[in-house]
Amino acid sequence: MARRERWVLVSTLALLQAATIATGVYAVRTDFSLAALSKQEPRPTKQPVARPSVPLVTAGPVLATGGDGPLPPKGTLTRQLTDALGDKALGSRVGAVVLDAATGQRVFADNPDTGLTPASTTKIVTGAVALAALGPDARLSTRVVQGRTKGSVVLVGGGDPMLAGPYAKQTTYPRPASMATLAARTAAKLKEQGVTRVTLGYDSTLYTGPSSGPGWKPSYIPDGHVAPVHALAMDEGRRHPARNQPRVSDPPQVAATAFAKLLARYGIGVANKTVRPAKAEAGAPELGRVDSPPVYALVEHALTYSDNDLSEALARQVAIKEGQPASFDGAAKATKQVLERLGAAQGVSVFDGSGLSTRNRISAGALAKLVAVAGAPNRPELHSVASGMPVAGFSGTLGNGRRFTARDSKGEVGLVRAKTGTLNNVNTLAGFATDAQGRLLTFAFMADKVPVNAEPVLDRLAAIVARS
Incomplete structure (x- = not known):
């Protein structure tokens, strides 16, 4: 399938998502595979698996299974990402990781293990632990x-x-x-x-x-x-x-x-x-x-619109479920408990649920890994983390007319699904991209000593992953 045809396909899917959200109706689909569509192959046979009542919303292009195509050429991807990471707009402290979602293999890493200020990408952590601890169907x-x-x-x-x-x-x-x-x-x-x-x-x-x-x-x-x-x-x-x-x-x-x-x-x-x-x-x-x-819808809303109030509420509910005080300290302890059960606690230290805290530290490697865990086929209860992430150029904090508009990123509109993070001197972006061969990749790009604004560079980095 030609690149332009692929763009039209996924853009149409993302627009359909916007229409269904506007009417408050979701079409639930659990067998979506962009890789299968892009190669014009039959859809994979749907395997029976225990699922929550509304496990995964097909809300755009880069969601579900992935792993259908080969990994991108490492040398080419490394060279392109390294060149982009040299942009002065990123400042003096940056972390960058790209993983193969299916295997967890690192495809690219630069300063992967240093804890950086995550800003609102902290909400990925909050959403994942809320779904894991409370369950997708819980209500407040x-x-x-x-x-x-x-x-x-x-x-x-x-x-x-x-x-x-x-x-x-x-x-x-x-x-x-x-x-x-x-x-x-x-x-x-x-x-x-x-x-x-x-x-x-x-x-x-x-x-x-x-x-x-x-x-x-x-x-x-x-x-x-x-x-x-x-x-x-x-x-x-x-x-x-x-x-x-x-x-x-x-x-x-x-x-x-x-x-x-x-x-x-x-x-x-x-x-x-x-x-x-x-x-x-x-x-x-x-x-x-x-x-x-239900919690799955609350998580989607919190991620799409970077809702601070809702994220703090979800963190407190996790604290209650985990037997901790329903306070900032209790939520932080409970978050660690749940992350340990998910095998994703290393490299994560948070003090709130929204990411407003300047004390939070998450490494790029930990964030990219948690995105992969949330999108894993065997963790359907976590998939609302994926469906809640904004689609580049279409929805939420990536659909505000300022993102993925530059020449080096606008060609990948609709091909990236990611959570943004912004504080003073902090810009972060973490999420999913399906590369040109249909391989599902996760990424985290983080900079916390930004001189002015590094969002266009982060968009460029994600776009490189998507077109690799």
Whole structure:
């Protein structure tokens, strides 16, 4: 198949992904192989394997099996990547690794084992451990339970930051749980009991410790990059659902106050003018509940849009599942525990789930390996890491009109699927590419002493892998 025909094929697939996401519908496919298509061979026979209910979304070109073609010529790839790594825009500290996804063999390595600041490529780690620990089908629940005294109720945060407030437009994928739905269900249950007026409290004690992360800059919350991390929040702590700025200073209080108004809308008066914290009793009767989308969809969203709030929530949920405190420290310990079970802990040291922390260190070799683990055919529960990565030139943080637009990378639009990372003086890119022979490769390119902006060089490096 000619190169242009291959580009048209994969570009069409990526556009179809965008259309299905926009409508909130996914076509689930687990036998996709670009290599088989590009060589016009019959599709491989689908083997029965234990899978989660929605294991892998065919969301673009560089996803599944790979390994169908020969490895790229090592000398040529090494020469081209080495030349690109000499670009002064990358600064003085760079790590670069390319692996064969099927075997884990290193195809290229330059400073592969030095821990570098990963920025938002940390979300690859968070997504992988969340899927491994929680399972793809787990959900985060926000509940209302009866309080300790007659006529009192407690709104209990379950760690779902995407809970939609009363003014959120339900147009995104995945469709979030709705606070209005929770209020309607709670009101209906109370009316069944003959109750039309209550006192309301809120419980956000599921999470512990500081609400901002170690190594976070003081400006992150005021500038709207992330909200204070709490177990109860709506609209990811945004004062206006569609805007990052400003973030509210007390997400649980704001969410509970909004819930009180919604109860009134559904015919349940709230006696107390100010809604205050209240600890829910263990085993208290439940009056209403709404559940988040499944974890696989949350991971996809967090990776595609580099969602800091959702990533921190997923990290806390991993801590709870692993028996650690639901804090930044507990999440870091839990992440290490899960990575050790995956055989991917070496070279990874993280202090938060989003990558905002300047203390995080991940080597290029470790990051490229974890991408390969997440895409392995025998780990279907992790495949949402792959389907969540933006497609070059089409979606998420690679579809913003600034990436893969230069002459040395625009020819590979649609052929790279990767997670971006950006902090001051830090640019990283890690993901998948299917080379010209149909071989699935993983890569990690990291620079953390960047003078200004190295994104075009990272795009060029990924494009070299894709056309090798």
